[in-house]
Amino acid sequence: MDDSSGPRLPPILAHKDHRAASAFQVENLLREGRRQRGLPDGVVPRLCVLDPDGDLLRHLVAEGRTGPSPTWACYHTTLHVFEHEGTSFGIVGCAVGSSFAVLVAEEMFASGCELLVSITSSGQLQSLGPTPYFVLIDRALRDEGTSYHYLPPSDYAAADPALADRAFDAALGGGVRAHRGAVWTTDAPFRETAAAITAMTERGLLAVEMESAALYAFAQARGRAVICFAYVTNTMAQTDQGDFEKGAHNGAHEALRLLAAIARTTPAR
Numbered sequence: 001m002d003d004s005s006g007p008r009l010p011p012i013l014a015h016k017d018h019r020a021a022s023a024f025q026v027e028n029l030l031r032e033g034r035r036q037r038g039l040p041d042g043v044v045p046r047l048c049v050l051d052p053d054g055d056l057l058r059h060l061v062a063e064g065r066t067g068p069s070p071t072w073a074c075y076h077t078t079l080h081v082f083e084h085e086g087t088s089f090g091i092v093g094c095a096v097g098s099s100f101a102v103l104v105a106e107e108m109f110a111s112g113c114e115l116l117v118s119i120t121s122s123g124q125l126q127s128l129g130p131t132p133y134f135v136l137i138d139r140a141l142r143d144e145g146t147s148y149h150y151l152p153p154s155d156y157a158a159a160d161p162a163l164a165d166r167a168f169d170a171a172l173g174g175g176v177r178a179h180r181g182a183v184w185t186t187d188a189p190f191r192e193t194a195a196a197i198t199a200m201t202e203r204g205l206l207a208v209e210m211e212s213a214a215l216y217a218f219a220q221a222r223g224r225a226v227i228c229f230a231y232v233t234n235t236m237a238q239t240d241q242g243d244f245e246k247g248a249h250n251g252a253h254e255a256l257r258l259l260a261a262i263a264r265t266t267p268a269r
Contacts, residue, residue, distance in 0.1 A: 016152075018151060018152055018221065026106045027110050030073040030111065034071075039071055039072075039073050040070065040071055042069070042071025043071070044079060045081060045088040045090040045113070046088075046113065047089050047113070047117070047263055048089065048091065048113040048115070048116050048117070049089055049091040049119065049259065050095055050101055050104065050117070050119070050211070051092065051093045051095075051255075052093075052101065052120045052121070052210070054093035056091065056255045056256070057080060057091055057092075057093035057094075058093070058250075059250065065083075066080040066082035068081075069090065071111075073107075074107050076100075076104075077092045077104055078092070079108075080092075084256055084259060084260055085260040085263070087260070089259065089263075090113065097210045098145065098147065098185065098187060098215075099214070101118065101210075101215055102146050102214045102218045105215060106222075115225045115226075115262075116219075116224070117226075117228075117229070118212065118215055118226070118227070119255050120209045120212070120228070120230055121209070121230075121234075122183065122208060122233065123207060123208045123209075124206075124232050125183075125200055125205050125208060126205070126206045128232070132251060133178065134171065134176060134229050134230065134232070134258060135179050135180065135181060135183065135232055136159075136178055136227070136229055137159065137181075137216075137228040138158060138159050138164050138180055138182065139157065139158040139183075140184070140209075140228070141155060141156055141183070141185060141203070141205060141213065142154065142155065142157055143185060143187070144185050144187040144210070145187060146218075147185075147214045147216075148217075150214070150217040150220070150221040150222075151220060156182065157212075157220065159226075160227075164227060169265065170261040170262045171229075171262070174258065174261025174262075174264070174265075175257065175261075176254065176257055176261060179206065181204075181206040182206065183205055183206055183208060183212060184207070185208075186210060187210065192208065206230075227262070231254075231255070233251070
């Protein structure tokens, strides 16, 4: 029976003890995945990548540069491994949205990841020049659901400042066209109304995407090293045509340039 006798918290905020351990542990899920599928024990590379669009992963597969990890025990995804400029990377493609991204991030760190880089395409809110370009996300507005299971309510989830400084310096030093600032994370891209876009623009947010607030909340709550980049490619199809252009090879070469720079100067801890 619905109790409407007085004010109450919405379900997303009710019954949360952010200091309590979860009854459902990622290690147990991976254990059962290995058992059921007959997988050997093993670890993923220390530096892992989330590729929500899947364009980088598709590029690597097309070039014959990557193959599935034989020890990855996730039920929902395939983790590929590739080498680039002397560094081994693990990558999962098409983990779109906050809940999916954090599910995979939990499993990556439980499997040996030490630094996770997310590179997600993003809609432009403030013009910083011709697209495409990268934005190092130093904080993200929490207009999604997953982050509230990891941290108490607040407007933003933020990157670790020291890690963000190192990653941004690495990007610029590696010749990557990059900016830095805050973005809007939403679970509902097709509910980005004109009023909402105006409000977010007036906040000074640079772009809109679907994962970073939750990934940063997870990172803070779990003490993990996560850095998120938005690849600003479009103005949310508000023009007649020609939007969503990511450049040559759908931005894969620029993403690899960014990853190489981070690997050189921001080593996984």
